[in-house]
Amino acid sequence: MIDPAKTRMWTEACEAHVAVATQLAANRDAVAALADRLRDDPPRAVMTCARGSSDHAATFAKYLIETRLGIPTASAAPSVASVYGAPSAAEGMLCIAISQSGRSPDLIATVEAAKRGGALAVALVNDPGSPLAAAADHVLPLHAAPETSVAATKSFIASLAAVASLAAAWAGDESLDEALSATPNLLARAWDCDWAPLTDRLAGARGLYVIGRGLGLGVAQEAALKLKETCGLHAEAFSAAELRHGPMALVGPDLPLLVFRQSDETEESVDELICDVAARGAEVFVTGTDALPSVRHDPVLEPMLQIQSFYRAAVTLSVRRGFDPDHPPHLAKVTETV
Numbered sequence: 001m002i003d004p005a006k007t008r009m010w011t012e013a014c015e016a017h018v019a020v021a022t023q024l025a026a027n028r029d030a031v032a033a034l035a036d037r038l039r040d041d042p043p044r045a046v047m048t049c050a051r052g053s054s055d056h057a058a059t060f061a062k063y064l065i066e067t068r069l070g071i072p073t074a075s076a077a078p079s080v081a082s083v084y085g086a087p088s089a090a091e092g093m094l095c096i097a098i099s100q101s102g103r104s105p106d107l108i109a110t111v112e113a114a115k116r117g118g119a120l121a122v123a124l125v126n127d128p129g130s131p132l133a134a135a136a137d138h139v140l141p142l143h144a145a146p147e148t149s150v151a152a153t154k155s156f157i158a159s160l161a162a163v164a165s166l167a168a169a170w171a172g173d174e175s176l177d178e179a180l181s182a183t184p185n186l187l188a189r190a191w192d193c194d195w196a197p198l199t200d201r202l203a204g205a206r207g208l209y210v211i212g213r214g215l216g217l218g219v220a221q222e223a224a225l226k227l228k229e230t231c232g233l234h235a236e237a238f239s240a241a242e243l244r245h246g247p248m249a250l251v252g253p254d255l256p257l258l259v260f261r262q263s264d265e266t267e268e269s270v271d272e273l274i275c276d277v278a279a280r281g282a283e284v285f286v287t288g289t290d291a292l293p294s295v296r297h298d299p300v301l302e303p304m305l306q307i308q309s310f311y312r313a314a315v316t317l318s319v320r321r322g323f324d325p326d327h328p329p330h331l332a333k334v335t336e337t338v
Helices: 007-015 015-028 028-040 052-069 103-117 131-133 156-173 174-191 194-204 216-233 246-250 267-281 300-319
Strands: 047-048 073-075 094-101 120-125 138-141 205-211 234-239 257-259 284-286
Touching: 007 300, 015 028, 015 156, 015 174, 028 138, 047 052, 047 103, 047 194, 052 073, 052 094, 052 216, 073 138, 094 103, 094 156, 103 120, 103 131, 120 131, 120 156, 131 194, 138 156, 138 234, 156 174, 156 300, 174 300, 194 216, 194 300, 205 216, 216 300, 257 267
Parallel strands: 047 073, 047 094, 094 120, 120 138, 205 234, 205 257, 257 284
Antiparallel strands: none
16 A cells, blocks of 8 residues: 555645745745735736636635725636637736646636736746746746646645735735744644544545635635545535535435635634534534644635645545545646647
C-alpha cells in the first residue's frame, strides 16, 4: 500500500503555508497598486473566469467581493468566447482570471474577449510567464512553486489567499489584512488536524453531499471535486440553502454529509440545516467539532484553513480506498480546454 505521507499530493498540500507566506510578501506592492486603481475607477461589475479548482476559488471571490465591496460578481462561461466566438460587452468591468497553469485556450479567449469589450483584466496565475498572464493587464502570481500532483492543493489555497489579499486592499480592510498575515502559521496548524472519523466513515461509502454556504461554498465545491478525482467517491456540493430544495429528497442514513461551517452570518442557517438532516437519520460531519477539528480565525479565512485540514484527510482516504492520489484515472495535470 502507498504511504500517504510519501505522495506528491501530501507533500505539496503541506507546503501551502510556505506558498501563502511567499505570496503575501512578494505581491504586496502589486496588490496595493491594483487596489488603488480599482478604488479610483471602480468597476460596475466583476466577471470571473476559471475552470476546476480555480473556479471554486472564483466562487469564494464572488462572495468576498459582493459582501465586502458590494459589486455584483459572476462567473463567465469560457465557451461563450472560445466556442461561440461571441463578443463581450464588458465596458467598465473587471475580469479576474484564475488558473494554475495559465495555458487553457478557453480562459485566454475569455480574457481577450473581455479586454476587447472594455474590461480591465487581472490574472491570478501560478505561472507568470504563461499565455494567460501575457493576456492580462495586471498579474498577481500565486507563488505556489511547482505543483506536479494532478490534484491541485497548494495552488488552490494560494488562489484563495490572492483573492483575499486583493479584496482586503481594495476595501481598505485593515482587519482582514492583519488576519491574512497570521494565516501561514495557522495553515501549518490546520494541516495537523486529525479528521480520522471522516476517513473511517467514507472508507466504504458510495457517495455523499458536501455542504457550505456563503464564503464556505467554494471550499465545499473543492472538497467534492477532490473526493471524486482522488477517492472515487460520488460527491456533490450544494449550498446549505439549495440543499433544502430537490437534493433534500435523498438525505437519509445511507448518505453522509460533510459540512463546512465558518463563524459568520451563515452560522444560524447552517446549524438549522444540520439539525434537520440529522433528524432524517443522516450522519453529519461538521468542521469545528470534535470529529473534524479546525482552526478558528477571521471568518473570511476559516474556509482556507478548513480545506487544508481536508486535503490531509483526502490523501489518507484516497490511499485507504485503493487509489493513487497522484495519478487519478483519466486525468492530466494541465487541462487545455477549448
